[in-house]
Amino acid sequence: MTIAVYPGTFDPITNGHSDIVARAAILFDKVIVAVAASPGKGPMFSIEQRVALAKEALADIKNAEICQFDNLLVDFASQHDATVILRGLRAVSDFEYEFQLAGINRRLAPDVETLFLRPAEQYAYISSSLVREVAGLGGDVSEFIHPVVQAALKCRNS
Ligand code: ADP
Numbered sequence: 001m002t003i004a005v006y007p008g009t010f011d012p013i014t015n016g017h018s019d020i021v022a023r024a025a026i027l028f029d030k031v032i033v034a035v036a037a038s039p040g041k042g043p044m045f046s047i048e049q050r051v052a053l054a055k056e057a058l059a060d061i062k063n064a065e066i067c068q069f070d071n072l073l074v075d076f077a078s079q080h081d082a083t084v085i086l087r088g089l090r091a092v093s094d095f096e097y098e099f100q101l102a103g104i105n106r107r108l109a110p111d112v113e114t115l116f117l118r119p120a121e122q123y124a125y126i127s128s129s130l131v132r133e134v135a136g137l138g139g140d141v142s143e144f145i146h147p148v149v150q151a152a153l154k155c156r157n158s
Contacts, residue, residue, distance in 0.1 A: 016123035
């Protein structure tokens, strides 16, 4: 059984994230979406909310499991028997950070491979932070997020 872990802040989950999970779900027996506590990023949504939103947005993907984590990613991966760390690559601007992250994770856990997936073109320009910003200013972000995420953002912004 091949298990991949897809870590991130998911503040909140977007259709770009979901697209990556859907693609990975075809390639792996199980995809664990690992929602990082990330207190240093001062997330808009609590870890419990981010996990709940991800569970709803990904409910149709039967081999996706959503967990929270606040320990070292490679330790989390090994605790869950995951041999692959998945990350999404949107543009060249993602590359440097992702390259560093993959490098340190390889030093820490040489047996775990980092794999990058590209989202569908229509999601290649969106990020959680842009969605938060546009929604906060009253813009329509419905094509980029699941309706439950839209409702949660509306609630936060009202
Ligand atoms: P992090 O704080 O770890 O960057 P994010 O939730 O912002 O957490 O992103 C998690 C992963 O998903 C990262 O690899 C990021 O590049 C990727 N990602 C974010 N938005 C998209 C998107 N629209 N399409 C594809 N991948 C994305």
